[in-house]
Amino acid sequence: MNPYAAPRARLEHDALAGTPWRTGKLVRIGRETELPDRCVVCSAPANGYRIKRRLYWAPAAWTWTAPFVPVVVFVAATFLANRALMLLVWPTAIVLYVTHLFVRKPFRLAVGLCPRHRTIRRALLAMSVICIAVMVLALREWHPDYGWIAGTGSRFREALPEHPG
Numbered sequence: 001m002n003p004y005a006a007p008r009a010r011l012e013h014d015a016l017a018g019t020p021w022r023t024g025k026l027v028r029i030g031r032e033t034e035l036p037d038r039c040v041v042c043s044a045p046a047n048g049y050r051i052k053r054r055l056y057w058a059p060a061a062w063t064w065t066a067p068f069v070p071v072v073v074f075v076a077a078t079f080l081a082n083r084a085l086m087l088l089v090w091p092t093a094i095v096l097y098v099t100h101l102f103v104r105k106p107f108r109l110a111v112g113l114c115p116r117h118r119t120i121r122r123a124l125l126a127m128s129v130i131c132i133a134v135m136v137l138a139l140r141e142w143h144p145d146y147g148w149i150a151g152t153g154s155r156f157r158e159a160l161p162e163h164p165g
């Protein structure tokens with residue numbers, strides 16, 4: 001057994017935590033990762049301008065079961081014609097919702113945009129067109145501590161280091 005295996009893995013994990021990486025068309029970010037001060041579409045200087053989004057991660061098992069619990073209680077109460085059980089439907093839903101606020105983990109996503117793409121974005125927003133590269137930025141393959149962003153420009157990605165993993 002290699003006694004250094006765990007600490008080294010830990011070290012690599014910490015070194016990766018604060019840096020954005022790319023793998024193919026995806027960019028990997030940690031929960032606290034700062035993206036470079038460049039346009040996410042064309043890689044021109046963003047001069048500190050950021051579009052901020054707050055996204056949340058929750059375990060898949062929780063996301064796919066919690067919303068159905070009140071429904072199951074409701075169906076059971078109806079089936080059994082049980083008034084006491086029926087009175088538990090709303091409290092169950094509220095308790096699950098409050099628990100959800102603690103279970104989920106926030107991701108602060110702040111992407112840079114150059115003056116040209118800012119103008120394009122404003123023009124498209126004015127026309128209520130939602131489909132622009134920046135607006136389709138999405139987190140894929142979530143983990144508790146990092147996620148993969150899709151929808152960045154190729155020039156933006158080329159300047160990032162390739163993920164070693």
Ligand SMILES: [Zn+2]
Nearest residue numbers: 039042114117
């Ligand atoms: Zn740009």
